[in-house]
Amino acid sequence: MENNQDIKVTPLHSRHIALGAQMSPFAGYDMPIQYEGITEEHNAVRNACGVFDVSHMGEVTVDGPEAERFVNHIFTNDIAGAPVGKVFYGMMLHENGGTVDDLLVYKRGANSFLLVINAANIAKDVDWIMSHASEYDVKVTDISDFTAQIAVQGPLAEQVISNVLRIDGSPLAFYTFEEIIDPHTGKPLLLSRTGYTGEDGFELYAEPEVIESCWDRLIESGECKPCGLGCRDTLRFEVGLPLYGDELSDTISPIEAGLGMFVKLDKPEGFIGRDACAAQKAEGVKQKLVGLEILDRAIARHGAEVLSPEGEVIGTVTTGYRGISVDKSIAVALIDARYASKEQQGLSVRVRRKTYPVAITPKRFYKKSYKQ
Amino acid sequence: MKTYYNPTHEYARVDGNIAYIGITDYAQHALGNIVYVDMPEVGDDVTAGEDFGAVESVKAASDLFSPVSGAVVEINEHLIDNPRLINEDADKNWIIKVELTDPSELDSLMDEETYKAHCEAEAKH
Structure with a gap:
């Protein structure tokens, strides 16, 4: 057992201990690896529904008149002209094409974006984003420490959040989201039809108090199994989703990783790392x-x-x-x-x-x- | 027959100059569902304190350390297709059978009582 004074915990940490989870350090956080067992939890997500604490993930907001231009400059996918409520997957790259991080970009408003980044990269990403922001009229804010997140995943996820949380996810298509008021706590909650398992499901972002309440109701309902990072890895791996640090890194480009479909080389204003990716595509990797x-x-x-x-x-x-x-x-x-x-x-x-x-x-x- | 233990949770159940080597119930419980057992071949030599294979759960591979030295005279072939037998009964489902070259090595292993205390101490951490 690692005895590290600096290790962080998520708002749900005491609940994991009470559930008897096997805990382990991951990306600087003491996280649940499994509760009942990786196989049982994996199968629950494939066949029914599971809930993950993913509050370790990082969240950064980008706001301002040039927010869209700035995000498009640092992001491989093309968000230009997208409707509010759309989610994009893509990467931030070094000039040489190596990957700073892979992330989700949420378009919250014409001049307002949310970037969801990997826990292990929060400090690096925030520094990197800030270092490129000075020439743009934008405000970049790291809200990771104030934002909790759970993922409700599996073919029954829509039914479970409806039954248990009284939240209707049915209008949302895959890779879209809505900012709603949680009917139980009366507080804001971002409901996103996204995930990292290859199954249908939702990711819920809110302040810790709201997420704690949602987690408790989901666990008490018995309709949804608590799932650890162990099966999150087996689930994402089986469907070919990359994990930063394994399939993507500072020295692995998205072209090398076979993720070229998220790299829009023809964006009119380009993006950081574009030329390196274009060369890899033209000359081969x-x-x-x-x-x-x-x-x-x-x-x-x-x-x-x-x-x-x-x-x-x-x-x-x-x-x-x-x-x-x-x-x-x-x-x-x-x-x-x-x-x-x-x-x-x-x-x-x-x-x-x-x-x-x-x-x-x-x-x-x-x-x-x-x-x- | 008497059973001896490694601090790394392998047992050697000794019958004459033959030792049945496997992992303990404590170890199988800690590992969870076992999905693969990497075993040496009959005729290979194993050395006390050195690894001779691995047991793998979904999450990780754990090396197997031999409690004794000697030649492998048999491997448990049932484990090739059904590694979970170890989860069902770790004592019964030994992994390899070794012909001892130096029975005096057994003196440096734990007996059952010492091993039990060792597990209790480890579980507290």
Whole structure:
């Protein structure tokens, strides 16, 4: 057990302890990894409904007359002219194309945006955003410490928030949101039809008191299982969603990660890192993320080496598990692009002292089921 | 038959010069659902205090440290397709069978009483 004085807790921390969660430090926060078990929680989200405390995530607001222009300058996706209530996924990039972070951008008003960033990157991102903001008429505010967040995920999520929280999510399409008043506490709540599991679901943002109340009612209802970060990782991995630090990093570009669809190279005013991405697209990348199926029961986890047919190290596994919804040993690996074609034969992974043959597969091992 | 324990939660159940090596019930409980057991091959040598394989839960791989030295004379092949047998009964479902080369190594392992106290102390942390 890590005994770190500086470790942060979320507003729901005491509730996790009371539920008997296995806790572990993650991105500077003492977070629940599992309650009943990763497999049980994973299956609850695939088949019914689960609730996650994701209050560790960072939130930054960007407001002002030039907010849209500024966000479009630092963000790979194109938010120009979007309607209020729309959510975008994309990245902030270094000039060389490496990824500062991946994030969600919420358009709250003509001149008002909310950026949701990874917990591990809050300090770095805020510094980076501020450093580029000086030439724009915008106000950037880090509201992470005042914002709590839960994710209600699974095919029954819409029904559960309706039954338990009296919140009607049915008008929202995937990747849209609404700012509402929580009927129970009478306070503002941002309801977003988004998630990180490959299932339908909602993310709820509000001040801690509101989120604590929602969490308590969801848990007491029994309609929704508390889920830890353990299954959040297995769920996102099976549907090919990247985790910053594994599939994206300061040295991995979204083009290399196969996320080019979120990089709008033709935005009229460009964006930071655009030219590097354009060059990678035109000239081809040197490293590429691929899916791997291990043709054995062995599990190739983060850091396992990928070997060429000649036995040379050509890359490493970024995430790997024995799939839960997919009964196979599967992994995502960042490898030398020359070996990254589906036809490539003879690759293997090293796990402890043995090597196992692998086949290249799509990175999406399990089909997403979002509500359109 | 007498059972000896490693502080890292492997047991050696000794019958003559044969030791059945597995993980304890405490260890399987801490790991949760076991999805894979990485075992050596028959004929491989294992060394006391050194790793000879791993048990893996969904979340993580845990190395297995041998309590004794010797040659692997049998592996529990049922675990290849059904690693969860360890969750069902960790004592019964040993992982490898080793022919001891140095029975005096057993003297440095924990007996059942000492091991129980060790687990209780660990659970308090």
